[in-house]
Amino acid sequence: MAKSLLIVGxxxxxxxxxxxxxxxxxxxxxxxxxxxxxxxxxxxxLGVIDGGGTELGLVQEIEPDYVVLASPVRTFRGxxxxxxxxxxxxxxxxxxxxxxGKLVYELEEQLGSRFVGSHPIAGTEKSGVExxxxxxxxxxxxxxxPTESTxxxxxEEVVSLWKLTGGRVEFMDPMLxxxxxxxxxxxxxxxxxxxxxxxxxxxDGVDLFKYxxxxxxxxxRIAASDPVMWRDIFLENRNNVLKAIEVYENSLQKLKELxxxxxxxxxxEYLKEAKQRRLSLE
Amino acid sequence: MAKSLLIVGxxxxxxxxxxxxxxxxxxxxxxxxxxxxxxxxxxxxLGVIDGGGTELGLVQEIEPDYVVLASPVRTFRGxxxxxxxxxxxxxxxxxxxxxxGKLVYELEEQLGSRFVGSHPIAGTEKSGVExxxxxxxxxxxxxxxPTESTxxxxxEEVVSLWKLTGGRVEFMDPMLxxxxxxxxxxxxxxxxxxxxxxxxxxxDGVDLFKYxxxxxxxxxRIAASDPVMWRDIFLENRNNVLKAIEVYENSLQKLKELxxxxxxxxxxEYLKEAKQRRLSLE
Numbered sequence: 001m002a003k004s005l006l007i008v009g010x011x012x013x014x015x016x017x018x019x020x021x022x023x024x025x026x027x028x029x030x031x032x033x034x035x036x037x038x039x040x041x042x043x044x045x046l047g048v049i050d051g052g053g054t055e056l057g058l059v060q061e062i063e064p065d066y067v068v069l070a071s072p073v074r075t076f077r078g079x080x081x082x083x084x085x086x087x088x089x090x091x092x093x094x095x096x097x098x099x100x101g102k103l104v105y106e107l108e109e110q111l112g113s114r115f116v117g118s119h120p121i122a123g124t125e126k127s128g129v130e131x132x133x134x135x136x137x138x139x140x141x142x143x144x145x146p147t148e149s150t151x152x153x154x155x156e157e158v159v160s161l162w163k164l165t166g167g168r169v170e171f172m173d174p175m176l177x178x179x180x181x182x183x184x185x186x187x188x189x190x191x192x193x194x195x196x197x198x199x200x201x202x203x204d205g206v207d208l209f210k211y212x213x214x215x216x217x218x219x220x221r222i223a224a225s226d227p228v229m230w231r232d233i234f235l236e237n238r239n240n241v242l243k244a245i246e247v248y249e250n251s252l253q254k255l256k257e258l259x260x261x262x263x264x265x266x267x268x269e270y271l272k273e274a275k276q277r278r279l280s281l282e
Numbered sequence: 283m284a285k286s287l288l289i290v291g292x293x294x295x296x297x298x299x300x301x302x303x304x305x306x307x308x309x310x311x312x313x314x315x316x317x318x319x320x321x322x323x324x325x326x327x328l329g330v331i332d333g334g335g336t337e338l339g340l341v342q343e344i345e346p347d348y349v350v351l352a353s354p355v356r357t358f359r360g361x362x363x364x365x366x367x368x369x370x371x372x373x374x375x376x377x378x379x380x381x382x383g384k385l386v387y388e389l390e391e392q393l394g395s396r397f398v399g400s401h402p403i404a405g406t407e408k409s410g411v412e413x414x415x416x417x418x419x420x421x422x423x424x425x426x427x428p429t430e431s432t433x434x435x436x437x438e439e440v441v442s443l444w445k446l447t448g449g450r451v452e453f454m455d456p457m458l459x460x461x462x463x464x465x466x467x468x469x470x471x472x473x474x475x476x477x478x479x480x481x482x483x484x485x486d487g488v489d490l491f492k493y494x495x496x497x498x499x500x501x502x503r504i505a506a507s508d509p510v511m512w513r514d515i516f517l518e519n520r521n522n523v524l525k526a527i528e529v530y531e532n533s534l535q536k537l538k539e540l541x542x543x544x545x546x547x548x549x550x551e552y553l554k555e556a557k558q559r560r561l562s563l564e
Contacts (some may be wrong), residue, residue, distance in 0.1 A: 035493070067535075082441040095287035150355065176488065184493045185482050188501045190537055191473060196556035197533040200464050202526065211423075211466045212563050215407065215504035219470045223560040228552035233551065234541045244484065245538050249531070251479040255472055256527050259516045267516065271509035274478035281494050 001026035005062035008079055009071025010034045010043045010052065012227075013096045013123065015132030017050050017068060017165065023134040024164030031062050041130045059086040066161065069095035072232035073103065080110050087111075094118050094161070098185065098229075099236040100145045101178035112150035116158040117174060118144045119181070120167055127226040138166035142180075145174040152252045182240030186233055190245060192223040192228070284310035287344035287443075290361055291353025292316045292325045292334065293403065293508075295378045297414030299350060299447065300330050305416040306446030313344050327410045341368040348443065351377035354514035355385065362392050365377040369393075374436045376400050376443070380467065380511075382427040383460035395433035397501035398440040399456060400426045402449055402462070409508040425463075427456040464522030468515055472527060474505040477511070 005021070008015040010032035018030045032052035040052045043138070052058065056079065059067070067083060069076050076095060081144050087093075093115045097103070104117040122140035124131070142162045161167050199208050222232050234241055258267040287303070289296040292314035310399045310540070314334035325331045329559050330458050334340065338361065339350070349365060358377060369375075375397045386399040404422035406413070424444045428437050444451050454462070481490050516523050540549040 064429075069516060071392065121493070154330060180488060180490060180493055183481060183490050184498055188477060188498055190541075191477060193535070193553055193556040194503065194534040194537050195473060195530060196559050197472060197536070197552065198469070198526070198530040199465060200559055201529050201533060206462060207562060208462060208465050209559065211403070211462055216466055216470055217563060218500045219474065219504055220560050221554045222501055225557065225563075227550055227557055230553050231546065231550045235546070236546055238541055238544070244480070245534065247483050248477060248480040249534065251483060252473070252476040252527065252531065253478050254479070256524060257292070259472075259520055260524060262517055262520070264513065264517070268509055268513045270479065271475055271512055273482065273503045274475040275507065275509050277478050277482055277491065278502050281491060281499060281502075282506075 002191045003065035004029045004031065004062060005066040006031045006033065006059065006062060007049065008033045008056070008083070009069065009075070010039050010049060010129050011070065012127045012131050013120075013130065014068070014070030015043060015046075015119075015129035016134070016136040017070060017096060018043075018064040019132055019134035020137050020165035021161065024166065026161075026164055028065070029062070031058065031064065033058055034192045039129055046129065048129055048132060056142050057086065059083050063088045065091055066157075067093045069092060069093070069097065071095040072229045073236045076103065076107060077110070080107055084110060090114070092116065092157050094130040094158045095119055098181060098233045099178060100174040101144075101237065101240075102174075103236060104145055104147065104174040108147060108149060113149050114154040116144065116146060116150055116155050118142055118158060118162065119177065120162075120165075121185075122167075125221050125224040127229070135166070137162070140167055142169050143168035143172050143177055144169055145172055145177050147174065148241045178237050178240050181235050181243045186237055186241045187244040187248060189222050189225060189230055190234065190241060191248065192220055196220060196223045252266065286310045286313065287343060287348040287349035287350060288313045288315065288341065288344060288363070289331065289350045290315045290338070291351065291354050291357070292321050292331060292411050293352065294409045294411065294413050295402075296334055296350070296352030297325060297328075297330045297411035298416070298418035299352060299378060299402075300325075301414055301416035302419050303443065306448065308348070308443075308446055311344070313346065314342065315340055321411055328411065330411055330414060338364040339368065340363050345370045345410075347373055348439070349373060349375045349377065351375070354511045355379040355381045355518045356514040358385065359392070360387060362389055366392060372396070374398065374439050376440045379403055379516050380463060381460060382425075382456040383440035383519065383522075384456075385518060386427055386429065386456040390429060390431060395431050396436040398426065398428060398432055398437050400440060400444065401425060401459065402447075403467075404449070405504050407506040409511070417448070419444070422449055424449035424451050425450055425454050427454055427459050429456065460519050461520050464519050465526045468519055469526040469530060470522045471504050471507060471512055472516065472523060473530065474502055477506045478502060
């Protein structure tokens with residue numbers, strides 16, 4: 001019999017996961033739970049899910065083989081508490097959250113070895129199920145963060161799901177994950193949000209947002225990301241994010257001093273090194 | 283007789299200006315001067331210029347009607363000193379520099395009322411004449427910064443040149459220009475360069491540049507911009523850039539505190555406001 005799957009939080013990411021699974025040949029039913037009834041209606045209308053509702057009690061009724069947490073990361077603990085009593089034996093639980101670290105160990109403690117943390121390195125600044133699309137994960141990295149206790153079979157099942165979506169699976173230690181993505185993803189988002197805040201601050205006399213030239217739109221696109229999702233990421237990965245911001249403040253301070261003191265050569269070196277490093281990504 | 287034009291600094295911007303003028307129907311000869319002989323060769327080969335050389339003395343020979351400064355902004359003063367003795371009467375001088383402010387007044391003092399400052403709000407992170415293209419300015423804002431002394435006829439001629447390139451001309455006070463673009467362009471570039479510097483710093487144990495997920499590439503694209511051009515912009519617009527960085531540091535500090543103290547509601551508000559403001563640009 002085809003396995004069934006429940007997505008908790010049918011937004012842009014959860015919706016795209018459902019569509020990607022379907023596109024990849026997933027045969028079972030895909031259900032959704034979301035706190036907003038209109039989201040469930042929309043998701044059904046768009047053919048993203050086969051059915052769903054606003055209550056976690058739905059788990060008891062549909063007995064899903066897979067439960068996928070796709071809501072803001074700070075809701076995971078509460079959802080898991082609500083879902084756990086109704087889970088059927090052998091059910092595999094995973095998530096699409098951008099924070100792993102100690103959250104993974106906590107969820108594992110609640111759910112046991114059949115919880116497998118995962119984090120697709122894909123997304124746009126868009127939110128809402130209406131923007132979801134089946135190709136989101138195609139060719140994108142998916143970081144899976146098993147622990148020593150993770151059940152091997154459950155891990156394989158989660159890897160298989162991701163392969164259906166077109167994602168390229170990689171494994172990483174949950175703690176290392178939070179340091180790495182604190183630096184390469186959470187820090188840039190913090191920086192972008194703060195830039196917009198600074199421009200609001202400086203728009204006192206003249207509306208600076210009337211002059212979005214050059215790379216400004218690209219540069220600030222990520223500041224249009226979902227505030228609740230990002231609040232949760234910043235808070236949940238607080239220590240790493242704060243550490244990364246501090247390193248960044250030092251880098252900015254260094255640059256400021258080079259400009260202030262007109263240290264031409266060192267300034268050129270600073271900018272050259274940044275350029276070289278950035279170009280190495282292309 | 284068709285008017286002739288000399289571009290000083292035949293890089294990405296200067297080259298694109300030449301191509302855009304030609305595309306717009308400019309009939310006269312377009313010459314180039316660049317410190318690198320290979321740049322002149324390449325520019326001739328690509329049909330970007332009709333001829334040129336590495337010496338400013340060329341001005342005496344070709345007697346251009348227009349001289350366009352397209353090199354890093356801190357070279358302008360020296361170039362103008364070198365060019366001035368050879369300028370024919372009535373020649374109009376303009377520039378493509380990202381800094382105006384007191385530089386405009388200084389150049390005006392050297393050159394007289396037929397100098398007209400301009401700054402096209404167009405560009406990519408690319409540099410080099412081989413990347414230049416004729417459509418760069420199409421539909422883009424071009425900020426022209428006349429002073430009280432600017433010759434009306436010279437101003438009109440510069441506006442006409444920009445119209446040929448497809449640019450949309452706007453006028454702005456030179457000092458206001460530097461405050462506005464210090465905030466919306468120079469600050470984001472400083473921030474992006476510093477982010478790469480911070481990631482180099484943090485890549486001690488693990489190579490963070492192996493994980494350029496999500497919006498990272500878009501976000502840091504501008505850090506691949508030309509180091510010498512940006513060194514000059516940062517130094518030439520030093521006061522405004524430093525002021526903008528300070529406001530930005532405060533914004534980042536505010537965000538850090540909201541995260542550190544887990545002030546959920548205020549943090550959500552901060553991110554929401556940034557998102558709303560950023561979305562208003564689309």
